Amino acid sequence: MLHQLKSYRSLAREIVYKIFDMREGEGVRSLWMWLYIFCIISALMIVKPMVNALFLSEFGAERLPQAFILVAVMAAWVAVLYSNLLKTSNLHTLIIWTLYISMALFLLFWFLLTLNWMERWALYILYVAVAIFAVITSSQFWIMANVIFNAREAKRLFGFIGSGAIAGGIFGGYLTNFLAPIVGSQNLIFIFLFLLGACLFIINRLWKTSSEGEDRVQIRERNGFFKKLENPLNIILASRHLTLIAALIWISVLVGKLVEYQYSAIASEQIVDPDQLTAFFGFWLSNLSIATLLIQLFFTPRIVGMFGVGTSLFFLPAGILIGTFAIFVFPELWAAVLIKLFDGSLKNSLNKSGMELLALPIAADIRAQAKSFIDVFVDSFATGISGILLLLLTGVLNASTRYVSFLSLIFIGLWLYLITLSRKEYIRSFRLKIESHEQPAQPAIDLSNESILGGILKVLIDGEERQVLETLRMIRHLYDTRFLPGLYSLLHSSSVLVLLEVLKQLNSYTNKNFSNDVETLILHENLDVRTEALTYLAARTPNFSHDILPVYLEQTNYRIRSAALLYAARQSRDSGVASDIIKLKHHVQVELVNAQKTKDQQEVITMKRCCARAIGEAHLKELYPFLHYLLQDTEKQVVASAIIGSGLTREKEFGPALIQLLRDRELWSFSQTALASFGADIVDMLGSHLKNPYVDRQARHNIPKVLAGIELQYSVDTLLDNLDIEDRDIRNQIISALYQLRLRAPQLRYNDPVIIKLVFKEANEYFNTLALLYTQMKACDLTSPGADKRHLLYESREKLVKALEKRLDRKIERIFHLLGLRYPPSDIENAYAGIRSTDTELRANTIEFLDNLLDGDLKKVVIPLAETTVVEDVISKTLQRFGYNLTDEVESMKHLLESDDVTLKRHALSLIEHLEESRYLPLVAKALNDPNSEIHNKAQELIKKFGL
Structure with missing residues (x-):
């Protein structure tokens, strides 16, 4: 029997968790929060109709504006007192004392009402007390909810928790409607006191339960994080987000009070008896609560999930707008009920959840104190303003109730505008919350500061190569003779990159001459250093090209001769003088002929390299056949220089050869750079080779990298056209190239439908892989590492699991x-970093940010996908939700061996080998037809091992 009860309890728990999307560790907290708000709102729904009825019966609706103003004045004082108490008391203690004081105060009111000692002025105090009680207790509840739940938990659970408030409204309203005529309005206070007593018990239980989440509740609250906060008004004004929240609450309360006035005025005109009026208010408050509950349970989660937090806030003002027109045209009781229906049902469901979620990006400590101030002071300030406006309109101008609608229309227009601003600010705040801690921009160098100058010189003289290069790049465009000692010291550096940068910078100091030191560098082993040194000397030697260069070109030392030849090529290109070009052609031809006769292999390589680059530098078209010839040289160094020379020509005739050279691991970086220098002229050729399956696979693999270096719309279109290539690795390279183009050239346009379709395709593959991983992880749990064969089996399965995890990582990276x-891209990069983070709070905030950034269709796929990287217990539910069957191991192996991933196939066959089960034999036999030789050979080996 006990076992059966446990089974029923487990089933009920599972159903509740499924309906309300709860996860492990959230159920108990959520239930206590639900009960707490249920009791608070039930108590409020008992005293509020009672007080409203007593007030309206005694004074009529014309005194409501004065009551609103009094609420504002008293609440301002309470807000200041409450903010100071928050700094000196923890939240738990403050809630307890709020409940005790409320119970004592309302017990006093009961005595006064029963003994008929209640003066007319005391009704104002009672009205104010109920208004402030409603604001403070509600605010305390939502502050506590924001402390206990993070952003993602809040978005899932606030709908369920908020339904407790609505259920309390239904219960309290109908109870008031039933009991008011029987026991009298004032005796309802005893039920109010009983419910507050229940709240005391619940709040203590809730705090004890929440203490198990020590990292969230105790650290934030019990250590008193409110104590360090400054004036709440300063906090609000310093934050655009908080200012907009305050403005939204102000405008919504103001419009709500205008609605309340119209509703109360019309109702009190037609219902005179106080007890009947109390019953009417209680009845309709309960009806509103039922409507609110239906909206909260069945519409709020879907609307917030589908449209986001910002858009969900438009529903309340839109509903009130409809009711406002109804009252203006038909100022009857049914119109008053209609506008109250829109106001009450949407305000306490969809709008309430939206407003609470709107505050989530703000830091918990700031949010807590600011929210208390906003809920108490701003709410009451809006009430006061509404009172003044109503007093002017109905008292001074003597306007009827229907003309209050004009006032409402003005503020509803402002309300809609503020929602638009808040929606943008909400996303911006989450963006700031998750963005990477980027390096600050490099500040301008203050050379008047001697310590900064001394630091630069110290790095140049004593720093390591990386530090020196960074500093040289930093001062590249700063002309200051005080850098010269450091630059001069670097002429003796062993780093080629440092020497090249130093020679270029020294060349800009035209009034200084370091020729004696630079001259030694024309014998340096690096061709570029020698050529740059010769360029420096030429700039400081009169008639260099006429007198000195010819001598260098005839030098017996090939290092000097090669540098002179490359310098001459650059000079002839810049000058365009025909005689210079003719002489250069002659020298290049002579050097190439002599290279065939020279026995010194190093000299041969150097001169061939020099000639290849010279042909390209000077665009010597008659010598292009030599360049084609050098592209086929046996020495990689020569081919690399020929590639550079070919790129400098920008002639398409070299395109096919350069594309084929993309297959060579040692040369593909040179080929990529050379091909990219062709620009738009080469894109067509690259696209046709990329699409052609008969082109070398490695060459095709590198073509997207070339296109990524050509920052044109044509490159984007070509890459998008090739996204249907079947080869997974090449397709991945295309995605990577598109992303690089997006980062470098954000002005380029992308075909959204194609991108969205590919996101869905990648997501589908992600979930398929996740299902396979889930199957292997379950099997891995059942396989413990033992001795001999068991150990090999465990090892094989572990390797497969790691391979699947790596594939998932690559998949999610491509999706992002x-x-x-x-x-x-900056938003997406920060989001990707956020979901990969080990910080639980950051990951939850990141998913919430994506939930508001992404469009509807993408959101439905990407958010569940992101959540599977964050919470392991949602993997099974997510896979089932999207219809991915959790297969057995045979089915899992079948999928692995049919995939296009050679690594996964290899690990799958290795696992089959150690499982030693004949049921896998058909899968192994099928793998014999695999086009990959490694997989084919392994399958053959296993067939023999199985004895076939």
Whole structure:
């Protein structure tokens, strides 16, 4: 029997968790929060109709504006007192004392009402007390909810928790409607006191339960994080986000009070008896609560999930707008009920959840104190303003109730505008919350500061190569003779990169001459250093090209001769003088002929390299056949220089040869740079080779990298046209190239439908891989590492699991690269870093940010995908939700061996080998037909091992 009860309990728990999307560790907290707000709102729904009825019966609706103003004045004082108490008391203690004081105060009111000692002025105090009680207790509840739940938990659970408030409204309202005529309005206070007593018990239980989450509740709250906060008004004004929240609450309360006035005025005109009026208010408050509950349970989660937090806030003002027109045209009781229906049902469901979620990007400590101030002071300030406006309109101008609608229309227009601003600010705040801690921009160098100058010189003289290069790049465009000692010292550096940068910078100091030191560098082993040294000397030697250069070109030392030849090529290109070009052609031809006769291999390589670059530098078209010839040289160094020379010509005739050289691992970086220098002229050729399956696979693999270096719309279009290539690795390179183009050239346009379609395709493959991983992880849990064969089996399975995990990582990276083509790359990069973070709070905030950034269709796929990287217990539910069957191991192996991933196939066959089960034999036999020789050979080996 006990076992059966446990089974029923487990089933009920599973159903509740499924309906309300709860996860492990959230159920108990959520239930206590639900009960707490249920009791608070039930108590409020008992005293509020009672007080409203007593007030309206005694004074009529014309005194409501004065009551609103009094609420504002008293609440301002309470807000200041409450903010100071927050700094000196923890939240738990403050809630307890709020409940005790409320119970004592309302017990006093009961005595006064029963003994008929209640003066007319005391009704104002009672009205104010109920208004402030409603604001403070509600605010305390939502502050506590924001402390206990993070952003993602809040978005899932606030709908369920908020339904407790609505259920309390239904219960309290109908109870008031039933009991008010029987026991009298004032005796309802005893039920109010009983419910507050229940709240005391619940709050203590809730705090004890929440203490198990020590990292969230105790650190934030019990250590008193409010104590360090400054004036709440300063906090609000310093934050655009908080200012907009305050403005939204102000405008919504103001419009709500105008609605309340119209509703109360019309109702009190037609219902005179106080007890009947109390019953009417209680009845309709309960009806509103039922409507609110239906909206909260069945519409709020879907609307917030589908449209986001910002858009969900438009529903309340839109509903009130409809009711406002109804009252203006038909100022009857049914119109008053209609506008109250829109106001009450949407305000306490969809709008309430939206407003609470709107505050989530703000830091918890700031949010807590600012929210208390906003809920108490701003709410009451809006109430006061509404009172003044109503007093002017109905008292001074003597306007009827229907003309209050004009006032409402003005403020509803402002309300809609503020929601638009808040929606943008909400996303911006989450963006700031998750963005990477980027390096600050390099500040301008203050050379008047001697310590800064001394630091630069110290790095130049004593620094390591990386530090020196960074400093040289930093001062590249700063002309200051005080850098010269450091630059001069670097002429003796062993680093080629440092020497090249120093020689270029020294060349700009035209009034200084370091020729004696630079001259030694024309014998340096590096051709570029020698050529740059010769360029420096030429700039400081009169008639260098006429007198000195010819001598260098005839030098017996090939190092000097090669540098002179490359310098001459650059000079002839810049000058365009025909005689210079003719002489250069002659020298290049002579050097190439002599290279065939020279026995010194190093001299042969150097002169061939020099000639290849000279042909390209000077665009010597008659010598292009030599360049084609050098592209086929047996020495890689020569081919690399020929590639550089070919790129300098920008002639398409070299395109096919350069594309084929992309297959060579040692040369592909040179080929990529050379091909990219062709620009738009080469894109067509690159596209046709990329699409052609008969072109070398490695060459095709590197073509997207070339296109990524050509920052043109044509490159983007070509890459997009080739996204249907079947080869997975090449397709991945295309996605990577598109993303690089997006980062470098954000002005380029991308075909959104193609990108979205590919995101769905990649997501589908991600979930398929996740299902396979899930199957292997479950099997891995059942396989413990033992001795001999068991150990080998465990090892094989572990390797397969790691391979699947790596594939998932690559998949999600590609999905985010694709999203970066549709949305701002900086947002997507920060989001990707966020979901990969080990910080739970940051990951939750990141998913919430994506939930608001992405469009509807993408959101439905990407958010569940992102959540599987964050919470392991949602993997199974997510796979089932999207219809991915959790297969057995045979089915899992079948999928692995049919995939296009050679690594996964290899690990799958290795696992089959150690499982030693004949049921896998058909899968192994099928693998014999695999086009990959490694997989084919392994399958053959296993067939023999199985004895076939």
